[in-house]
Amino acid sequence: MNYFSITRGDIDGFFGLMVDNLIQLLVLTGLCIGLCGFPLEFVTSVVLPGAAISLLIGNLFYSWQAYQLGKKTNRTDVTALPYGINTVSLFAFIFFVMLPVYQATGDYKSAWKAGLLVSFSSGLIEFFGSFFAEKIRKSTPRAALLSALAGIAITFISMDFLLRTFEHPLVAFVPLGVILLQYFGKVKFPFGIPGGLVSIILGIILAYVSGLLGEPIFQEGAFARGKETIGFYLPHLAVVELWEVLSFANVKTYFAIILPMGVFNVIGSLQNIESAEASGDSFDTKSSLLVNGIGTLAGTFFGSPFPTTIYIGHPGWKGLGAKHGYSVLNGIFITFVSVFGLMGILQAIIPIEAGMAIVLWIGIIIASQAFQASPKNHSPAVVAGLLPAFAGWAALIIQNVFFFLDGRLQAILLELETPKSYHFNLSDLSPHVPFLPYALGGVLSLSQGFLLTSMIWAAMVVFLLERDFLKSSLWALIGTTLSFFGFIHAYELAGNAILNRFAFFVSWQFPVAYLALAFLFFLTYLINRYSPDKKS
Known part of the structure; x- marks a missing residue:
């Protein structure tokens, strides 16, 4: 199989992972501006290009890793590990570090530098954690590793998007139905069009129609504001700013956030690697976690205060038929959007309600895997977890x-x-x-x-x-x-x-x-x- 080949499953996987990553970037943009006083121009020119660097590094590596595993095992169905901004760390760093600094100083750059410090420290924990994580994985029952992911899938993924689905049923029900038809009902759409693409297109159309029916989804003036951010933004090297706040006293101040978040990232990534193995794709633990940490550190060096991680959801992307190409497409797309300042336009065109059906389905599959991949008699342990x-x-x-x-x-x-x-x-x-x-x-x-x-x-x-x-x-x-x-x-x-x-x-x-x-x-x-x- 050629590394540059793109399959239909890769297209579906790309739309799913792309929407997932876009949601994270839209959320961090809104929180940085609304809570921490970041100007939109600063987010567009510094934070997003820095995040794109980390996402590109990780997506390309995990794609190459899956391709190499396929060659080694003579298989064509290996699915790359998904990768993106860590949602839990995103909220933790904004609410517990950056927001208090901004409230205390009134200076968004001070808040940004504090974010760089904790992200850098978290990346170091991820990096060094890679050297002993495999021992943890081998000594921990599969039910214990997968049940924690299932809990996150049910709550932070499925429930959040399910509630939004029922908040806007006119927009969200039909796209969800398309996803369920293709991936549960095995229905194929005309001309081989991927279900993920059909779902998003219908969601966009329904979002506009809902506005005519008195349930507007789009914010007024969003498109005009989005056009203002279009430009060309090279990543900003932020090593000097990071060095200014890199001190033992500052690390000690935020240690209660840094340590649990760093450990959380290592354990979460470890669980996702186990989830991939339960789906049939056995990746090397050390190199997977090592690059995970490198991605976070690289993003921090270029101005992103948000750690990246191996994403939850490998069995879902595998269920879509995605291989290694979906990861490459996602990394290139997110980089293109960030470098050319297109996030505002995409936010105006694609409401979250139009694309969240794929993410909701991923959450369902992850929760199911915890029971299916664990021994049947261990199901009470999965529930406990x-x-x-x-x-x-x-x-x-x-x-x-x-x-x-x-x-x-x-x-x-x-x-x-x-x-x-x-x-x-x-x-x-x-x-x-x-x-x-x-x-x-x-x-x-x-x-x-x-x-x-x-x-x-x-x-x-x-x-x-x-x-x-x-x-x-x-x-x-x-x-x-x-x-x-x-x-x-x-x-x-x-x-x-x-x-x-x-x-x-x-x-x-x-x-x-x-x-x-x-x-x-x-x-x-x-x-x-x-x-x-x-x-x-």
């Missing part, structure tokens, strides 16, 4: 609601020209009172480090199902260690920000509880081992 992601999603919703309410309060106070300062802060609530109607403390504790928590509990359940009580005890000890250092369950509230509280024994109940759990499982192991009838 899903649950922490729901807490992570709930915490994000709670936080966003409070940010919104506080913003509305500040707007009202500004209109009233009141000299008094009031804030609607999440930190003003006691975390141990009933809250909608669950205990807020439980939601926040479970949400912190939920990827790691998911792995721990799913692995414990796997080994309990296998009656390997010693290994269950060892995984409980891992929970003891991680909670002792604050990697999981430890949090603090600062205004409306939910921060990981990285400190020794800061939330003492959890290490003690995990230790008690480890003792219980170990005691069961001893009783089971030395009992005359070998029964526990």
Whole structure:
């Protein structure tokens, strides 16, 4: 198979991954401008070209990697690992680092430099994490690795886009139906037109028609604003700006964000590599994670404060029939759009509602894979591993609601020209009172480090199902260690920000509880081992 060949499945995969990447870039553009004071020109000329550099490096490498695997195994159905901006880090870095700096200084460049610092640090963790990640993958049950991804797929991917689908049914239902027809119903469209292309075209048409029916999707004047950003923007080397803020004191200030996000990226990428292997494509862990870190570092050097990652969704793209060409097309397209300042025009032409059907389908496939690729008797472990992601999603919703309410309060106070300062802060609530109607403390504790928590509990359940009580005890000890250092369950509230509280024994109940759990499982192991009838 020729490296430059493009298949029909690659075209479908390209439209899906392109829409996914565009959504991330549109979201970061809106947040940078709306929350951190970035001028549109700065985002267009500095941030987006820098992000394009990282995306191009990763997409080309993972495409080449898939091509080489196909040659080595004499296969033509190898699908490249998907790659893009890390969604969780995107929100974390904006809300917990860049926004507070902008609020404190009023200087968007200071906020941007702080973003460069945490992105660079996260990239280093990704880079060095590649040297020992394979050992983690081999010692962790598949159900534990895949269930965490399934939880993210159900919550952060499927639910978000499903809610938008039902918010705008006139626009979103038919494109979703097209995707379901092709990929679930195996229906082929006339002239071999890819379902992804049909879905987006119909979505654009329906978006315009919905405006005539009283449900406008497009923002007024968006096309005119988009035309203003068209130009030619070479990537801006930001090494000097990064060096200005690269100090031990600054790293220490944001360490509670840097460390969990870096570990999150490594573990998440590791889980996605396992997901690819479960789909039949076995990629080298070390080189995959190494280039993942290089992509983040390269983007940071050229002005992007947002880490990249191996994307969730490989089984979905494989289900589309995508091979290695879709990754090349995506990298070239995103680079072209960013270098020529076309993001504003695309935002005006293609509403998110027109393209999100493909992403929603990807989320469904990922969640399904966790059950299909794990041993049948491990399905309870998969369910156990899903649950922490729901807490992570709930915490994000709670936080966003409070940010919104506080913003509305500040707007009202500004209109009233009141000299008094009031804030609607999440930190003003006691975390141990009933809250909608669950205990807020439980939601926040479970949400912190939920990827790691998911792995721990799913692995414990796997080994309990296998009656390997010693290994269950060892995984409980891992929970003891991680909670002792604050990697999981430890949090603090600062205004409306939910921060990981990285400190020794800061939330003492959890290490003690995990230790008690480890003792219980170990005691069961001893009783089971030395009992005359070998029964526990």
